[in-house]
Amino acid sequence: MINIKKILEEKGVKPSHQRITIMKFMLENKIHPTVEVIYENIIKELPTLSRTTVYNTLKLFELNGLVQPINTGDSELHYDITLDLHAHFKCIECNDIFDIDIVNNDFLDKVKDDGFNILDTQIYFRGICPKCKEKK
Amino acid sequence: MINIKKILEEKGVKPSHQRITIMKFMLENKIHPTVEVIYENIIKELPTLSRTTVYNTLKLFELNGLVQPINTGDSELHYDITLDLHAHFKCIECNDIFDIDIVNNDFLDKVKDDGFNILDTQIYFRGICPKCKEKK
DNA sequence: TATAATATTGTAATGATTACATTGTTGATA
DNA sequence: TATCAACAATGTAATCATTACAATATTATA
Numbered sequence: 001m002i003n004i005k006k007i008l009e010e011k012g013v014k015p016s017h018q019r020i021t022i023m024k025f026m027l028e029n030k031i032h033p034t035v036e037v038i039y040e041n042i043i044k045e046l047p048t049l050s051r052t053t054v055y056n057t058l059k060l061f062e063l064n065g066l067v068q069p070i071n072t073g074d075s076e077l078h079y080d081i082t083l084d085l086h087a088h089f090k091c092i093e094c095n096d097i098f099d100i101d102i103v104n105n106d107f108l109d110k111v112k113d114d115g116f117n118i119l120d121t122q123i124y125f126r127g128i129c130p131k132c133k134e135k136k
Numbered sequence: 137m138i139n140i141k142k143i144l145e146e147k148g149v150k151p152s153h154q155r156i157t158i159m160k161f162m163l164e165n166k167i168h169p170t171v172e173v174i175y176e177n178i179i180k181e182l183p184t185l186s187r188t189t190v191y192n193t194l195k196l197f198e199l200n201g202l203v204q205p206i207n208t209g210d211s212e213l214h215y216d217i218t219l220d221l222h223a224h225f226k227c228i229e230c231n232d233i234f235d236i237d238i239v240n241n242d243f244l245d246k247v248k249d250d251g252f253n254i255l256d257t258q259i260y261f262r263g264i265c266p267k268c269k270e271k272k
Numbered sequence: 273t274a275t276a277a278t279a280t281t282g283t284a285a286t287g288a289t290t291a292c293a294t295t296g297t298t299g300a301t302a
Numbered sequence: 303t304a305t306c307a308a309c310a311a312t313g314t315a316a317t318c319a320t321t322a323c324a325a326t327a328t329t330a331t332a
Contacts, residue, residue, distance in 0.1 A: 050312045071207050104243050115266030124258040130251030186281045
């Protein structure tokens with residue numbers, strides 16, 4: 001079993017009950033959840049949980065390199081626990097967000113050669129996933 | 137001189153005075169403007185212009201393939217008149233948004249091979265641009 | 273011109289996020 | 303163990319980009 005307390009502490013985040021529960025949810029459900037999704041899943045377990053705490057905690061996790069926000073263009077922000085460079089694919093049929101491996105990132109070299117200092121890279125696709133494609 | 141009326145008509149958009157003015161601004165200022173930036177620049181020329189008209193017009197342009205929205209993660213949506221596949225780089229110092237050519241898009245092949253039907257691709261970098269890098 | 277269709281406008285509503293003040297919890301120290 | 307300070311969690315209110323909607327204006331066509 002993973003030691004969530006340790007994960008938080010290593011990044012300088014004090015492991016409160018709420019923070020541990022939220023991190024546990026992120027690690028066990030890699031579904032790029034929104035604040036609302038996290039809140040609704042955890043409220044059963046932590047009945048006093050406030051939505052504000054979820055907002056605060058995710059902002060804190062982000063600042064300390066524990067999650068990354070992903071902006072799919074819809075109204076709510078999603079959060080991703082996977083941090084290494086990868087792309088996202090959002091299916092417009094089922095609305096699921098898929099992680100896509102980037103096997104070849106040579107395309108970044110040209111940008112760096114042109115003198116741009118890249119701190120963050122987001123690659124995002126919209127379309128129809130294999131499962132929904134088959135259904136039609 | 138470009139015939140803006142024709143550009144709109146070819147995409148099935150009726151060329152009203154407001155629409156022509158907004159399209160003209162987009163074509164002459166490729167700065168990935170927000171609704172607010174467009175509004176503030178055009179209000180001098182069209183004193184009765186409503187912010188709602190700018191919102192409506194950009195949504196209409198988007199639906200008819202005349203502009204694409206770009207989401208930089210800040211609160212306002214930007215719009216881009218350049219439609220061919222390219223990336224964006226946002227400088228965290230000067231806040232400018234740069235267009236970045238994609239010289240090699242082989243990385244898309246793997247995604248397609250995996251059965252994903254890509255309808256839209258967004259590539260977005262955050263970092264420090266060459267000019268701001270030099271200043272420091 | 274008359275009339276229908278469409279476009280523009282301004283105000284009000286929406287909804288995600290943030291600000292802020294209050295309350296609760298924890299941990300160190302005497 | 304009691305005290306106190308630092309920090310965390312909570313709930314409400316504010317913010318602000320965007321959208322909904324109703325009223326007015328404009329345009330196109332018969």
